[in-house]
Amino acid sequence: MTCEAYISPNVEWSLEPSTWFGQTLLTGTVLFILTQMVSKSIAWTVTIWLYNIITFVFFHAILGDPFNPEYSGLTFWEQLMIQLKGSSGMSFFTLFPVVLFLCGARFAKFSNFLFIVNFISLVLVVAPKMLVYMVYYRKTKNEKKKRENVHKRKKSKSEKK
Known part of the structure; x- marks a missing residue:
């Protein structure tokens, strides 16, 4: 099984907008309960x-x-990087804490x-995501360069014959 042909159920749920809605709703509920106490x-x-x-x-x-x-x-997160490179789920899970932070800064009156x-x-919470992203991005970029170099060598050899 290759990563492109198979998406594990372990990460597949992260693509569902209902997951994002549920996470937002749960976070909002926690916030609402806490505002009643503090x-x-x-x-x-x-x-x-x-x-x-x-x-x-x-x-x-x-x-x-x-x-x-x-x-x-x-x-x-590494499984997401491998199986769902650049998916909307990854974007949501990266941006949601940033949005929470910005809202928190605003409502804490700065x-x-x-x-x-x-x-x-x-x-x-964001630094580990970025580190994994950079590692896999570089790895993918290097693999792409290697494939291109191999393709160029094969092409130049076939032209010489």
């Missing part, structure tokens, strides 16, 4: 940190795919302390 700025900060911790663990700390042993040593605390959380 101030808005603290509620936003706690929501951001909860979301980022949960997604960090889920995307970057847990290894394996129960449906395909080929991906057993990879994190969920408090310097909360801004820094939330920014640290954002960096901790």
Whole structure:
């Protein structure tokens, strides 16, 4: 099975817009509950940190795919990179914490302390995504160059004959 021909059920769900809606709804529900207990700025900060911790663990700390042993040593984010390069699901999971951060900064009335605390959380959750993206992007780019070079060599050899 090749990555292009088979998308594991472990990552397939991330393409569904209903997943994005559910995640947004759940995050909004947590925020709503927290605003009933604490101030808005603290509620936003706690929501951001909860979301980022949960997604960090889920995307970057847990290894394996129960449906395909080929991906057993990879994190969920690496599996997304391999199977769904540049998909809308990857974009959503990368941009959602950024949007949360921006909303949190706005509703925290741009408090310097909360801004820094939330920014640290954002960096901790987005940096691993970017690192994995850069590694796989370079790997794909290098493989493409190798294929092009092989194709050029074959073409030049056939022209010489």
